[in-house]
Amino acid sequence: MIEHDAKDRNTPQSSVMELEEPVTTFKSWERFKRNRLALLSFWLLLGLLLMVALWPFALKVASWTGRDGAAFAMRHNPDQLSDEQFQPPNASHWFGTDVHGRDLFSRVLYGARISLLAGIVGTGVSLLIGVLWGAVAGYAGGRIDAIMMRFVDVLYSLPSIVFVIVLVTTLEGIVKNWLAALPGSWVGISRFLFLLAGLGAVSWLTMARIVRGQVLTLRHRAFVEASRVLGAGPGHILARHIIPHTFGIVIIYLTMTVPAIMLYESFLSYLGLGIQPPMASWGSLIAEGTDQINPIRIYWWLIVFPGGFLISTLLALNFIGDGLRDVWGSGGREGHV
Amino acid sequence: MYFFKRLILAVPLLLVISFLAFALVHLAPGGPFDRERKPASPEIERALKAKYHLDEPLFTQYLRYLGLLWEKDVRGHWHHAPAGFDISLRYRNHSVTDIIAQSLPVSMLLGALVFGFAMGVGLPAGFLAAARRGHWQDYAVSFVSILAVCVPGFVIAPLLIMFFAIQWRLLPVALWSSPLHAILPTIALGLFFSGRIARLLREGMLNIMSAPFITTARAKGLGETAILLKHGFRLAVLPVVSYSGPLLADLLTGSFVIESIFQIPGIGLHLVNSSLNADYTLVVGLALIYAVLLILLNLLVDLAYVLLDRRVQYD
Numbered sequence: 001m002i003e004h005d006a007k008d009r010n011t012p013q014s015s016v017m018e019l020e021e022p023v024t025t026f027k028s029w030e031r032f033k034r035n036r037l038a039l040l041s042f043w044l045l046l047g048l049l050l051m052v053a054l055w056p057f058a059l060k061v062a063s064w065t066g067r068d069g070a071a072f073a074m075r076h077n078p079d080q081l082s083d084e085q086f087q088p089p090n091a092s093h094w095f096g097t098d099v100h101g102r103d104l105f106s107r108v109l110y111g112a113r114i115s116l117l118a119g120i121v122g123t124g125v126s127l128l129i130g131v132l133w134g135a136v137a138g139y140a141g142g143r144i145d146a147i148m149m150r151f152v153d154v155l156y157s158l159p160s161i162v163f164v165i166v167l168v169t170t171l172e173g174i175v176k177n178w179l180a181a182l183p184g185s186w187v188g189i190s191r192f193l194f195l196l197a198g199l200g201a202v203s204w205l206t207m208a209r210i211v212r213g214q215v216l217t218l219r220h221r222a223f224v225e226a227s228r229v230l231g232a233g234p235g236h237i238l239a240r241h242i243i244p245h246t247f248g249i250v251i252i253y254l255t256m257t258v259p260a261i262m263l264y265e266s267f268l269s270y271l272g273l274g275i276q277p278p279m280a281s282w283g284s285l286i287a288e289g290t291d292q293i294n295p296i297r298i299y300w301w302l303i304v305f306p307g308g309f310l311i312s313t314l315l316a317l318n319f320i321g322d323g324l325r326d327v328w329g330s331g332g333r334e335g336h337v
Numbered sequence: 338m339y340f341f342k343r344l345i346l347a348v349p350l351l352l353v354i355s356f357l358a359f360a361l362v363h364l365a366p367g368g369p370f371d372r373e374r375k376p377a378s379p380e381i382e383r384a385l386k387a388k389y390h391l392d393e394p395l396f397t398q399y400l401r402y403l404g405l406l407w408e409k410d411v412r413g414h415w416h417h418a419p420a421g422f423d424i425s426l427r428y429r430n431h432s433v434t435d436i437i438a439q440s441l442p443v444s445m446l447l448g449a450l451v452f453g454f455a456m457g458v459g460l461p462a463g464f465l466a467a468a469r470r471g472h473w474q475d476y477a478v479s480f481v482s483i484l485a486v487c488v489p490g491f492v493i494a495p496l497l498i499m500f501f502a503i504q505w506r507l508l509p510v511a512l513w514s515s516p517l518h519a520i521l522p523t524i525a526l527g528l529f530f531s532g533r534i535a536r537l538l539r540e541g542m543l544n545i546m547s548a549p550f551i552t553t554a555r556a557k558g559l560g561e562t563a564i565l566l567k568h569g570f571r572l573a574v575l576p577v578v579s580y581s582g583p584l585l586a587d588l589l590t591g592s593f594v595i596e597s598i599f600q601i602p603g604i605g606l607h608l609v610n611s612s613l614n615a616d617y618t619l620v621v622g623l624a625l626i627y628a629v630l631l632i633l634l635n636l637l638v639d640l641a642y643v644l645l646d647r648r649v650q651y652d
Contacts, residue, residue, distance in 0.1 A: 154350065154357060157354055157628040157631050157632065158354060158628070159590070159608060159623070159624055161593070161608060161609055161612065162358065162361065162362075162608065162624060163361065165609070165613060166361045166364065166612060266491070267489070267594065270491050271593070283491075286491055286492055286495070289495060290491065290494075290495045290598060295503055295510070298499045298503060300499055303495045303496055307488075307496075310489070310492065311484075311487050311492065314486075314487035315483065315487045318483055319483075
């Protein structure tokens with residue numbers, strides 16, 4: 001089962017990497033800036049975020065500015081059905097319209113919120129579980145370590161899609177009764193939250209392995225021993241000495257996790273497991289476009305625009321990841337693009 | 338000896354995985370009979386559950402699945418219960434074995450093609466980039482490979498269909514009946530992995546090329562190509578080898594997206610649909626196949642390591 005697994009099997013080669021001397025925030029930024037492509041990607045991504053955040057306000061403001069403005073806002077309302085189905089990109093619908101005559105530009109921007117949010121929150125969940133799991137296993141060592149890591153092995157050998165589907169449907173079953181009392185829009189949102197939980201739940205495995213490897217090398221370092229001699233408990237040592245020292249490699253791996261999770265979200269939404277219509281994400285928009293393939297007409301814009309946004313975001317994230325690797329550790333990577 | 342031990346250890350792992358898969362699908366609400374054409378009356382549903390032993394406790398069901406259950410019959414005699422659960426609970430006139438036997442070869446063929454494509458494109462590209470490091474070839478390959486890693490199959494597949502199949506009518510749109518039908522799915526699925534492999538190989542080569550033994554080889558006057566091929570590649574390909582184990586396991590068990598877009602009757606469709614339908618027996622069967630493949634291929638990867646890098650030794 002391949003679907004650009006969020007549990008990215010390809011652990012970086014140097015999973016235990018020595019960090020260079022600690023760098024200040026200012027120095028990091030200076031170093032990051034040296035990688036032009038990474039810098040450009042950073043600004044592009046920021047621009048996208050701004051656009052996504054401001055577009056709804058722009059529509060709102062437009063609706064107050066007389067009749068033309070109101071018509072503009074109406075035309076670009078992502079949920080507004082109209083008779084103008086399958087319009088190719090033109091002056092009034094910049095990205096064209098979909099099967100229900102909805103403006104694709106707005107739908108792509110509204111979908112961006114879901115896709116980006118999924119990437120961020122899913123990564124956060126995987127970060128939290130992965131770092132804690134790996135740190136505890138690595139620090140505890142012995143039997144606890146063995147059991148915890150065998151558990152990771154078992155989850156690795158289970159097709160992740162089965163796990164996600166079961167998790168999402170189970171969570172849904174549990175809270176179904178509460179949901180009945182809530183208004184309809186909440187159902188879509190809760191579905192989205194389950195999706196995030198599922199994404200996080202399958203994507204922490206590699207993180208746990210990496211962190212554990214790092215902790216194993218840290219655990220007998222002098223400063224940790226010193227802290228132990230002074231009577232610090234394991235909780236304190238983990239929180240104050242060990243986990244902060246894994247941050248470098250964790251951040252580097254995070255830049256690989258965010259794109260992987262965004263891909264996985266698109267895939268799940270594509271399956272219809274994620275976002276429920278009329279809400280959209282880039283994945284579900286692409287799925288809608290794929291449904292409209294027919295031998296007579298080609299609606300390329302339904303795929304190209306959401307797909308283009310998805311691809312550019314992933315590219316930008318990858319370049320930023322490369323830039324961060326330059327900042328926080330060579331990781332044996334010298335000749336970057 | 339080491340590998341023999343690994344094989345033995347795989348057995349308990351498989352047991353755990355099968356039980357986990359078994360328990361997971363049971364955990365989810367809803368059962369295999371929820372989506373019948375007509376909603377079944379409670380009596381019928383109860384009868385169905387009894388017929389397929391779904392009313393038994395979970396662990397009993399699991400033992401029955403393994404064929405390790407002894408039952409007391411009406412006369413009070415203990416006898417061995419035949420292994421059950423080979424029937425797909427959703428498509429009840431098909432056995433799980435049949436479904437897998439029909440769809441697995443299709444997915445495996447596609448998976449092998451994709452693997453060949455990804456290696457065939459990715460390895461030379463990565464090698465070229467590393468050999469011409471800092472030249473335009475390097476930049477071109479690096480850019481294309483990072484782009485490939487960012488283009489998901491479900492974006493490229495519909496575009497390929499729209500242009501190559503519908504607009505220009507060069508290749509068939511979908512289905513799985515002739516070699517021509519395999520071209521578009523192979524490309525759509527393989528592009529991502531070829532980019533991945535090119536990146537891995539390039540990075541591996543660059544790491545190796547700064548090692549002392551390469552300097553030694555240069556010092557004794559060996560040509561650059563010979564160094565790259567004989568000394569560099571052999572070790573630099575190791576990350577690719579370890580990546581290809583799980584990759585091949587994933588590829589051979591099919592891709593839902595590509596199979597559904599191209600209407601290929603493979604196993605990826607069953608994997609998703611069976612979990613959605615709570616078709617317990619099929620889910621467990623498929624999960625087991627995946628796990629067996631993964632374990633075997635990881636074992637092969639470790640074997641390949643020993644052959645490629647003599648420094649690696651297992652006790």
